[in-house]
Amino acid sequence: MATDTFHLRVLNPAGVADGAPLMPNAPRLENLNGKKIGILRNRVPVGKIFYPCLDKALKSRMPGAEFRTWEMSVLGDADARAAKLREVADNSDGVIVAMGMSGGSTTRTAPDAVRIEKSGKPVAFIVTKCFRSNARFLARSEGLEDLAVASLALDYVPPVKEIEELGLAGKVADEVVAALTQWSAQPPEIPAVAEASLGFSGKDFFTAQEEMERFFLNHGWSDGLPLMPPTEKAVDRMLEGTPLPREHTMARFPPGGMNATVEKIAVNAVMAGCLPQHMPVILAAVETIIDPLFDLIGVQCTSGQVAPFFVVSGKKLIDELNINYSFCAVGPGWKANAAIGRALKLIMMNLGQTWPGMNDMKAFGSPFRYFSLIGENEAAYMGAWEPLRVAEGFSDDQPTISVMPAMSWQPDLVLPTPPSVENILSHISLQAKAKYDRYALNCIYNNLVLISPTAFDAIRREGFSRKEIQEKLYEKIRLPGNEVFDGRESVFCGLPEWVIEEHRKNPGFPVPLLLSPDSLKICVTGGPGPDMIAYIGTWGYGPSQFVTKPIHIPGNWQSLLAEYKGWQSPTFR
Amino acid sequence: MKEIGYKVVWPLGKRIAGPVALAPRVANLSGKTICELSDYGFRAEEMFPLIRTSLSRRYPEVKFIEYGTFGNTHGPQENEIIATLAEQLRQYGCDAVISGVGG
Numbered sequence: 001m002a003t004d005t006f007h008l009r010v011l012n013p014a015g016v017a018d019g020a021p022l023m024p025n026a027p028r029l030e031n032l033n034g035k036k037i038g039i040l041r042n043r044v045p046v047g048k049i050f051y052p053c054l055d056k057a058l059k060s061r062m063p064g065a066e067f068r069t070w071e072m073s074v075l076g077d078a079d080a081r082a083a084k085l086r087e088v089a090d091n092s093d094g095v096i097v098a099m100g101m102s103g104g105s106t107t108r109t110a111p112d113a114v115r116i117e118k119s120g121k122p123v124a125f126i127v128t129k130c131f132r133s134n135a136r137f138l139a140r141s142e143g144l145e146d147l148a149v150a151s152l153a154l155d156y157v158p159p160v161k162e163i164e165e166l167g168l169a170g171k172v173a174d175e176v177v178a179a180l181t182q183w184s185a186q187p188p189e190i191p192a193v194a195e196a197s198l199g200f201s202g203k204d205f206f207t208a209q210e211e212m213e214r215f216f217l218n219h220g221w222s223d224g225l226p227l228m229p230p231t232e233k234a235v236d237r238m239l240e241g242t243p244l245p246r247e248h249t250m251a252r253f254p255p256g257g258m259n260a261t262v263e264k265i266a267v268n269a270v271m272a273g274c275l276p277q278h279m280p281v282i283l284a285a286v287e288t289i290i291d292p293l294f295d296l297i298g299v300q301c302t303s304g305q306v307a308p309f310f311v312v313s314g315k316k317l318i319d320e321l322n323i324n325y326s327f328c329a330v331g332p333g334w335k336a337n338a339a340i341g342r343a344l345k346l347i348m349m350n351l352g353q354t355w356p357g358m359n360d361m362k363a364f365g366s367p368f369r370y371f372s373l374i375g376e377n378e379a380a381y382m383g384a385w386e387p388l389r390v391a392e393g394f395s396d397d398q399p400t401i402s403v404m405p406a407m408s409w410q411p412d413l414v415l416p417t418p419p420s421v422e423n424i425l426s427h428i429s430l431q432a433k434a435k436y437d438r439y440a441l442n443c444i445y446n447n448l449v450l451i452s453p454t455a456f457d458a459i460r461r462e463g464f465s466r467k468e469i470q471e472k473l474y475e476k477i478r479l480p481g482n483e484v485f486d487g488r489e490s491v492f493c494g495l496p497e498w499v500i501e502e503h504r505k506n507p508g509f510p511v512p513l514l515l516s517p518d519s520l521k522i523c524v525t526g527g528p529g530p531d532m533i534a535y536i537g538t539w540g541y542g543p544s545q546f547v548t549k550p551i552h553i554p555g556n557w558q559s560l561l562a563e564y565k566g567w568q569s570p571t572f573r
Numbered sequence: 574m575k576e577i578g579y580k581v582v583w584p585l586g587k588r589i590a591g592p593v594a595l596a597p598r599v600a601n602l603s604g605k606t607i608c609e610l611s612d613y614g615f616r617a618e619e620m621f622p623l624i625r626t627s628l629s630r631r632y633p634e635v636k637f638i639e640y641g642t643f644g645n646t647h648g649p650q651e652n653e654i655i656a657t658l659a660e661q662l663r664q665y666g667c668d669a670v671i672s673g674v675g676g
Binding site: 205416417529530 | 577615616676
């Protein structure tokens with residue numbers, strides 16, 4: 001009989017909770033007769049269909065209750081939001097919060113429900129079926145034991161006729177009554193693994209590793225690709241890449257609210273296949289995504305197909321780490337690009353505690369969620385433009401990493417060749433307009449253009465500066481107002497007031513799809529050859545912006561490079 | 574200390590085509606027939622005429638069969654064109670081929 005002979009002990013890659021006990025739910029109401037029931041609605045587009053049906057059903061199920069309705073945007077000023085929640089709670093015996101019908105609306109609205117419940121008033125939170133888990137997860141990460149969810153029997157809101165035929169609003173109203181009167185908290189769907197380290201055995205290294213991988217996959221700690229075992233020794237080695245203490249907490253990572261310690265970041269970096277000298281880039285990248293401007297919770301949980309896309313700027317560092325900025329810069333084939341990019345996605349999953357269908361609700365996802373990290377091709381500027389880091393306000397000798405909330409990837413070949421600047425601008429503008437999303441409001445956030453060295457050469461020859469190109473694109477990336485607004489009002493909340501005023505005066509007014517010239521970021525990258533551009537359109541379903549942070553090089557840098565060398569990919573030129 | 578070693582399987586595919594020797598070069602282009610093949614891209618319409626002019630100047634007797642005769646070797650009819658290409662080149666008495674443009 002075969003016996004296990006190889007033992008593998010690895011560190012737990014999941015984030016650690018801060019240990020604060022969860023707050024119990026508010027007491028439920030004995031009955032609803034004579035009770036003041038607040039209805040707090042967000043302004044999701046399907047609300048126009050569902051809310052009237054729900055109102056009717058609630059009144060029929062709770063004839064003795066007195067209803068009062070408040071409205072609130074999915075996004076908005078935090079102080080005004082808190083004040084409104086207090087007003088709702090103070091004026092209600094129980095509250096119905098509606099509704100989560102997407103990753104974004106559930107993620108933004110569930111915390112409102114939690115705050116009211118924490119104030120002592122029972123809440124029923126309405127969602128479409130597939131967002132139940134997301135809502136309950138968010139409640140726990142906000143410190144509440146559970147959230148009473150009343151769900152539509154479908155994953156989406158159908159037309160009114162179908163709601164009526166299937167009695168959907170009535171069923172939701174029944175669940176609302178139960179949530180406010182009889183409900184009790186349930187245990188989490190996926191219990192946490194508390195052990196700091198885990199052991200796996202097999203007849204040799206590979207079978208033990210296979211056991212580890214299976215366990216990690218079963219617990220939602222894997223991107224599906226093979227993982228390097230985060231043994232204590234490997235993690236210690238990874239920590240050589242930073243002077244920060246291993247227990248230093250960089251952030252509470254959303255949506256799970258787990259503590260992202262430097263050690264946990266290093267564990268995930270090991271799993272991704274990183275080298276110790278990658279740590280400074282990883283830590284700076286973590287700083288970019290936890291910056292409130294990036295809106296990480298939105299990026300993590302939205303139904304939109306967003307993924308962080310990272311750009312490293314700093315020629316010396318790029319060369320030292322062998323980050324690809326030439327042929328196939330976006331992938332694959334370079335260890336630094338692949339491993340650092342992958343580590344960041346594992347960090348987002350494991351420290352944020354996200355998993356597809358539980359709280360990462362992207363309909364399709366994105367190939368960029370495996371990895372996406374490029375270097376800037378600084379040599380291609382030939383001194384004509386300042387590099388991206390300088391354009392973003394950093395000094396030339398300070399390497400940086402930027403993150404872009406990338407929703408689309410739209411490469412295009414500029415023809416005819418050799419192109420004029422006008423050709424290049426036309427191609428960029430066509431792609432920008434193709435991506436423009438009337439609901440997403442991508443016009444008010446940052447977008448990113450990649451330009452290949454050959455295409456950039458035309459810009460250099462004609463002598464245009466970065467600022468001039470941005471200004472020309474701002475003028476060119478416009479659509480007629482009628483097309484932008486298209487009878488919708490939602491777009492109004494995101495555009496500058498002067499644009500709305502102009503549109504009211506002249507419906508044909510060409511509306512700029514960029515907030516300002518410098519809101520369009522430009523980076524030269526990739527290999528020479530045909531004249532290529534790639535437009536990376538923003539996510540836009542949340543206030544996520546392009547964020548740049550400095551990469552801090554540790555004092556032991558040269559010894560790190562000397563010790564962990566030899567990871568260069570072959571270059572053919 | 575015991576050293577652990579693992580044998581791994583070579584990950585590359587086997588080459589199934591044997592090496593093909595280059596065709597003999599043409600000693601002199603004078604009086605020769607050169608067939609043009611084009612992917613109709615990367616400014617082929619500018620480059621082929623320039624090449625024709627330049628070679629004709631050096632080799633007045635050279636004869637060109639222009640790329641339009643054969644069709645786009647990188648277009649939707651690529652497979653059909655390539656299947657009959659050898660026969661076509663023979664029919665035109667081809668001595669050498671210029672194929673392009675890789676861009």
